[in-house]
Amino acid sequence: MNIKPAVSRRLASVCAALCLGVAGSTQALSLVVEGDEITGVSGLDIQGQRYDVTFRDGAFNALYPAELSGYGPLARTVAQALLAATPSIQAAPNWRADLRPRGCQSADSCTVLIPDHSDGAAPSARMTQAVEAIYAKDRFSAVPEPLWPFDAATDTRYMPDMLYAIITPAR
Template sequence: MNIQPAVSLRLVSIFAALCLGVAGSAQALSLVVEEGEIAGVSGLDIQGRLYDVSFRDGAFNAVYPAELSGYGPLARAVAQALLAAGPSIQAAPGWRADLRPRGCQSADSCTILIPEHSDGAAPNARMTHAVEALYTRDRFSKVPEPLWPFDAATDTQYMPDMLYAIITPAR
């Protein structure tokens, strides 16, 4: 009995599976462009779990699902993942340097608010505290350390340089 071909076949199978796994994870991140705006980023890897992030204008109490009071530690993890994903986002099909996140009307920078915690849940929260991810020119540029408090009824449609991020588990 010749063991050599069986071992070689097994090594080839393992190598092929690894290549597919690497290719699959490299392809997981994608930019969602709709009507000339960055509507979101899908497939952000955070500690081995994939999340989708969409950008929206409105008030906290109107854009987030009922009973959401914030994302807790996931808010900062998503902000950091957006920052780290910059080169992949710029390499994504459909990306152009003139794209802005949906709701961003400023040519210089926009603040993306990711709620960490609130004093109540949507649609009845009064005050919420958010992690900020800054989008400057054509990339996510930084994530400031302190949380930003704001009135949960404030509508970002009237603030040309602010919008919200909505996080969902990737499908």
């Protein structure tokens, strides 16, 4: 009895299944583009759950739903998922190297703020602590470790290199 061919067939089956799984999750991710801006990423897979991320300019207290004080650990997980999904984002049919997230007016880089927690909830928070996802040179390139304190009333429309990310479960 020769075990080697049986093991090789099983290994080939496992590899095929993994490739299909990766292809399936890549196909579910899509880049949302309006005009010359990336307005979001839909179908971002995080531990088997899919999320949509929308990029918006404004103030924390005006953008987020009432009673939201932040996304907690999901904020860092989404930032890391955007970083990991960059090759898939760049492979999207509607992607171009000159696209930037909505609200990003800087030619160098932009900081996408993803609220972790606040000292209160929208629309009455004073300060929010946010995870940063840095978008530079056509890709998400870094997720700095420390949280960044940000005045919840400050409107990012007046800050050409900052914007917010809104996370929702994918439909």
